[in-house]
Amino acid sequence: KQEVTQIPAALSVPEGENLVLNCSFTDSAIYNLQWFRQDPGKGLTSLLLIQSSQREQTSGRLNASLDKSSGRSTLYIAASQPGDSATYLCAVEETSGSRLTFGEGTQLTVNP
Amino acid sequence: ETGVTQTPRHLVMGMTNKKSLKCEQHLGHNAMYWYKQSAKKPLELMFVYNFKEQTENNSVPSRFSPECPNSSHLFLHLHTLQPEDSALYLCASSQDYGLWVRRDRETYEQYFGPGTRLTVT
Numbered sequence: 194k195q196e197v198t199q200i201p202a203a204l205s206v207p208e209g210e211n212l213v214l215n216c217s218f219t220d221s222a223i224y225n226l227q228w229f230r231q232d233p234g235k236g237l238t239s240l241l242l243i244q245s246s247q248r249e250q251t252s253g254r255l256n257a258s259l260d261k262s263s264g265r266s267t268l269y270i271a272a273s274q275p276g277d278s279a280t281y282l283c284a285v286e287e288t289s290g291s292r293l294t295f296g297e298g299t300q301l302t303v304n305p
Numbered sequence: 306e307t308g309v310t311q312t313p314r315h316l317v318m319g320m321t322n323k324k325s326l327k328c329e330q331h332l333g334h335n336a337m338y339w340y341k342q343s344a345k346k347p348l349e350l351m352f353v354y355n356f357k358e359q360t361e362n363n364s365v366p367s368r369f370s371p372e373c374p375n376s377s378h379l380f381l382h383l384h385t386l387q388p389e390d391s392a393l394y395l396c397a398s399s400q401d402y403g404l405w406v407r408r409d410r411e412t413y414e415q416y417f418g419p420g421t422r423l424t425v426t
Contacts, residue, residue: 197347229417236307236395236417237348282348286413292361293415295348 195220199283199296206273207304214268214299216283221264228257228268229282231298237282241268273303308332309418311396317424318386326381326421328396336402337379338415339371342393354379355402386425393420 196219206212216226225244229237241250241257243266249258256269270277280300284293309330318324330337339351353361354373368390370382379396397415 234420234422236309236311236419237397238307238417239414242414284348292350292353293348297345297347 195223195285195287195294197283197285197294197296199281199299201299202297203300203302205302205304208273208275210273210303211269211271212273212301214270214281214283214301216266216268216296218264218266218285218294220287221261223261223285223287225286226257226259226266227284227286227293228255228266229284231280231282233279240281270301273301275303275305277301277303307416307418309396309398309416311394311418311421313421314419315422315424317426318383319426320386320388322386323382323384325383326394326396326423328379328381328418330377330396330398330416330418332398332416334398334400334416335376336399337373337376338397338399339379339381340395340397342395342420344392348395351381353402360402383423386423388425391423391425393422395420 198217200215227242228240230240231237243250243259245261254271259266280298282298283296286293312327336355338353341349341351350363351365352371357373368385372380396418399413399415
């Protein structure tokens with residue numbers, strides 16, 4: 194059974210700092226990996242999707258990498274801003290179908 | 306806005322009540338999903354419907370009863386719930402679901418609604 198773990202569970206940083214969120218998964222037979230953002234009381238917004246054949250994806254200040262063989266992904270946020278404060282979720286789609294398995298998330302607070 | 310709406314946004318119900326959650330998508334998608342998000346736990350898939358047919362039931366207790374009358378609407382009927390069922394219930398949709406679909410991002414990417422915060426007293 195696929196398990197997804199995110200470290201740290203919570204992170205508080207000053208504005209302007211570069212930071213890294215970590216995600217690991219137990220079964221490397223994945224189709225893709227996604228990073229989502231969730232604001233309090235709201236649904237999920239997809240940030241980046243990396244297909245299993247890719248190594249990384251970039252969108253603005255966000256960069257996500259994937260090392261499928263070691264079962265790891267990182268989300269790098271450059272020059273963090275207070276508006277980046279949210280919970281970041283990692284999810285993998287298994288090759289057996291479109292089922293997504295989620296991690297517990299990292300709650301990020303960027304202080305002005 | 307993602308094109309997926311959920312009502313109500315907040316719901317408080319007693320253990321003997323019967324209530325329903327509603328999800329509607331305006332994206333022309335064929336697949337719809339119910340997820341449960343409890344405190345300190347990962348998001349859990351509950352049900353998947355594809356072309357109005359239930360294709361996934363993740364061992365969900367029978368006190369949760371899904372209904373999909375058409376590809377745009379998904380309901381979750383609730384009865385005799387327990388306090389531990391208190392959670393954020395999220396609905397999502399995607400163009401299609403399953404191994405046979407054309408495997409590009411537009412086909413399988415899921416769009417989430419804002420969720421219903423359910424409290425069972």
